[in-house]
Amino acid sequence: xxxxxxxxxxxxxxxxxxxxxxxxxxxxxxxxxxxxxxxxxxxxxxxxxxxxxxxxxxxxxxxxxxxxxxxxxxxxxxxxxxxxxxxxxxxxxxxxxxxxxxxxxxxxxxxxxxxxxxxxxxxxxxxxxxxxxxxxxxxxxxxxxxxxxxxxxxxxxxxxxxxxxxxxxxxxxxxxxxxxxxxxxxxxxxxxxxxxxxxxxxxxxxxxxxxxxxxxxxxxxxxxxxxxxxxxxxxxxxxxxxxxxxxxxxxxxxxxxxxxxxxxxxxxxxxxxxxxxxxxxxxxxxxxxxxxxxxxxxxxxxxxxxxxxxxxxxxxxxxxxxxxxxxxxxxxxxxxxxxxxxxxxxxxxxxxxxxxxxxxxxxxxxxxxxxxxxxxxxxxxxxxxxxxxxxxxxxxxxxxxxxxxxxxxxxxxxxxxxxxxxxxxxxxxxxxxxxxxxxxxxxxxxxxxxxxx
Numbered sequence: 001x002x003x004x005x006x007x008x009x010x011x012x013x014x015x016x017x018x019x020x021x022x023x024x025x026x027x028x029x030x031x032x033x034x035x036x037x038x039x040x041x042x043x044x045x046x047x048x049x050x051x052x053x054x055x056x057x058x059x060x061x062x063x064x065x066x067x068x069x070x071x072x073x074x075x076x077x078x079x080x081x082x083x084x085x086x087x088x089x090x091x092x093x094x095x096x097x098x099x100x101x102x103x104x105x106x107x108x109x110x111x112x113x114x115x116x117x118x119x120x121x122x123x124x125x126x127x128x129x130x131x132x133x134x135x136x137x138x139x140x141x142x143x144x145x146x147x148x149x150x151x152x153x154x155x156x157x158x159x160x161x162x163x164x165x166x167x168x169x170x171x172x173x174x175x176x177x178x179x180x181x182x183x184x185x186x187x188x189x190x191x192x193x194x195x196x197x198x199x200x201x202x203x204x205x206x207x208x209x210x211x212x213x214x215x216x217x218x219x220x221x222x223x224x225x226x227x228x229x230x231x232x233x234x235x236x237x238x239x240x241x242x243x244x245x246x247x248x249x250x251x252x253x254x255x256x257x258x259x260x261x262x263x264x265x266x267x268x269x270x271x272x273x274x275x276x277x278x279x280x281x282x283x284x285x286x287x288x289x290x291x292x293x294x295x296x297x298x299x300x301x302x303x304x305x306x307x308x309x310x311x312x313x314x315x316x317x318x319x320x321x322x323x324x325x326x327x328x329x330x331x332x333x334x335x336x337x338x339x340x341x342x343x344x345x346x347x348x349x350x351x352x353x354x355x356x357x358x359x360x361x362x363x364x365x366x367x368x369x370x371x372x373x374x375x376x377x378x379x380x381x382x383x384x385x386x387x388x389x390x391x392x393x394x395x396x397x398x399x400x401x402x403x404x405x406x407x408x409x410x411x412x413x414x415x416x417x418x419x420x421x422x423x424x425x426x427x428x429x430x431x432x433x434x435x436x437x438x439x440x441x442x443x444x445x446x447x448x449x450x451x452x453x
Contacts, residue, residue, distance in 0.1 A: 004098040005371050006091065006126075008082075009134060009364045011035060011103070012067035013162030013187060013326070015049070016364040017085050019093055020371060030361045033085060037064040037077050038210075042250060049081035050090050057250045060207045070105050070163040071112060079119065086124070099380065100129035101367050103137075106159075106166050106180065107401055114391045121386045128380040131398055134324065134363035135159050135168040136175055140373070141366025143322045143354050154316035156302060158337075159363075160327035162187045165285065165298060167305045169317060177401040179308035181301045184293060185285050187326055191216055193291065194281045202272060203247075211248060211256060215272065216281065218258050219243050222332040223279035224339065233276040241279070245272040282330050286340065299340035318349040324362045328355065 009016035015033040031050075038047045042057025055061075066078035086093055100120060104113065113131070120129050135157040138144075144152050157168045165183040169176040195212045198205045205212050223229045232239050244259040247270040265271055284290055286297040296304065306317045321341070323334065334355050341351045356362040370376060385393040 004093055005101065006086075006093055006095075006098050007101045007364060007367045007371065008085070009103045009361075009367065011134075011161055012065070012070060012105075014360070015081070015085060016361050017091060018364065018368070019091050019098075020368065030364050031090060032360070033081070033090065035066060035078075035081060037080065038062065039064070049084045051084065056253060058210045058248060059250055061210045063209060067105075067163065071109065072105075072115075075115060075119075079123070082119075082124075095124040095126055098126060100126045101371060102129055102131050103134050103363065103367075104131055106133050106135075106164075106168070106182070108133075110395075113394065113400070117381075117386060117391045117394050121383050126383065128377070128382040130376075130380045131394065133168075133175065135166070135170065136173075137363050137366040137370055138322060138324065139170055139173040139366075140370040141362065142369070143324070143356055143362055143366070144320055152316065152320040154313050155320040155322060156305065156317050157322050157324060158298070158302065158328070160186065160285065160298075160323075160325035162326070165301075165325070165327065167298075167302050169305055169309055171309075171313070174399075175401070176309060179305050180401070181305045183285070183288065183295055183298060183301050185288055185295075187213075187216075190220075190281050190284060190327070193284060194220070194277060197277050197281070198272065201277075203270070214256055215245055215274070217329075218256075219245060219274045219278050220282050220330060221279055222282045222286075222330045222336045224332055224336050226279065226283055229279050230276055241275065243274045243278060245274055246270070247272055282327075282333070285327060286336065297340070299337060299344055302341060303344045315346075315349045318345050319352045320354070321352065322354045322356075324356060324359045326360050328359045 005020040007016075007018050007020070013035060015035050016030050017033060018030045033050045034052045035049065036052075037049070038052055038055065039045070039062040040047070040055055040057050041060040041062070043055075045055075047055050064074070064077050066072050066074045066081065068074070072078055085091055086095055102116065102120065104116060116131060120126050120131075138157050139151060139155065144155055153172050155170045157170060159166045159168060163186045165185055167181040167183070169179045191209065191213045194216050195205050195208070198212065198215075229241060233241050244265070246257050246259050246265075248254060248256040249268070249270075259265070259271070280290075284293075286299065288295045288297060295301075302321065306314050309317060318341075323337075327333070334353050338351060338353050341353075345351050379397070381393050381397045389396075
């Protein structure tokens with residue numbers, strides 16, 4: 001494409017944005033922008049998305065999120081954040097002269113997809129755009145690349161993000177929607193759980209979402225032996241697991257940080273001691289029933305997804321499991337998942353897990369490679385097509401989950417009809433066959449069987 005291309009990985013927690021130049025498609029710097037409107041109680045100011053970097057007082061921030069339970073529900077807030085992203089302060093693009101790649105949630109609702117189309121073509125007037133889920137971009141990237149081997153045709157993408165964790169099978173670069181599984185555990189739930197634990201045991205941090213999210217990212221890890229670590233923190237008060245986190249000092253403009261064991265604590269510093277919270281919070285991804293969620297853990301969810309796929313292809317899915325999303329950055333995440341999957345996989349299958357250097361922007365990097373392909377324009381809907389057909393142009397071009405499910409249901413109905421026709425044919429054939437003669441038997445008891453007085 002001759003015009004600028006804007007790539008917008010529109011996540012519920014953060015937006016990953018970049019532009020590709022007119023002449024060359026190279027890896028440009030990716031900008032991470034909070035997908036929220038934040039109001040600070042300290043300076044009474046509101047910060048829209050990219051303006052969050054100007055905030056000096058992170059205490060008791062109030063968040064207004066465009067996403068709720070994985071879907072965009074506040075379009076006024078989303079538009080305000082997008083306006084800032086497209087402005088000269090971030091990307092500095094003229095949308096009416098640019099093309100767009102935009103990611104959407106898994107199992108996105110049709111009426112929400114129509115609003116996406118309206119914003120892209122009517123509000124911002126992009127020349128063309130491609131809308132897809134983050135996992136559908138991964139086959140075009142480098143996550144599954146191995147030296148001397150072509151990209152795999154069968155793969156499982158585990159996308160653990162802000163709202164949910166999705167297990168997405170991909171066959172020939174297309175999502176197998178009937179085997180996609182969702183785990184209702186994401187980064188937001190983990191942060192809220194950490195807030196409750198810390199507020200119950202130490203400081204009241206229920207209003208400190210920003211600070212506790214930083215604590216989660218700085219201190220938490222996935223335990224490879226949960227019971228052993230739990231017993232260590234219980235029996236030995238001084239152990240290698242305990243960490244000290246210095247809470248931020250807004251008056252001195254000091255950010256929060258993890259304190260080394262040898263460091264001395266000043267009298268003016270407030271310390272948050274992280275014990276079993278470090279590993280018990282990420283444990284929810286692998287044991288959701290710890291907080292009352294009636295769902296299987298991540299490893300069982302992956303195994304359940306693979307079991308829904310064709311039996312002869314299942315070994316290839318076990319060998320190509322990729323991790324994307326912010327939660328997969330926890331230390332020990334890959335090792336724990338690998339050990340649990342090896343116990344669930346068939347003996348004849350080898351389990352291999354691929355992890356990106358930066359799983360947060362992996363889908364965005366894959367989108368950049370996808371945009372450099374010569375056939376990329378054929379995957380886009382143009383403004384002229386939208387003005388002619390409306391959102392029907394997008395429905396024809398973007399084959400999403402609803403279309404595939406409907407097609408498979410129709411196939412099942414056809415199979416049922418064929419079975420019914422075969423049964424009818426068998427009945428007619430039986431009717432044509434000569435029937436054996438019917439022998440009438442007398443009613444009542446046979447002679448001589450009665451009793452005499």
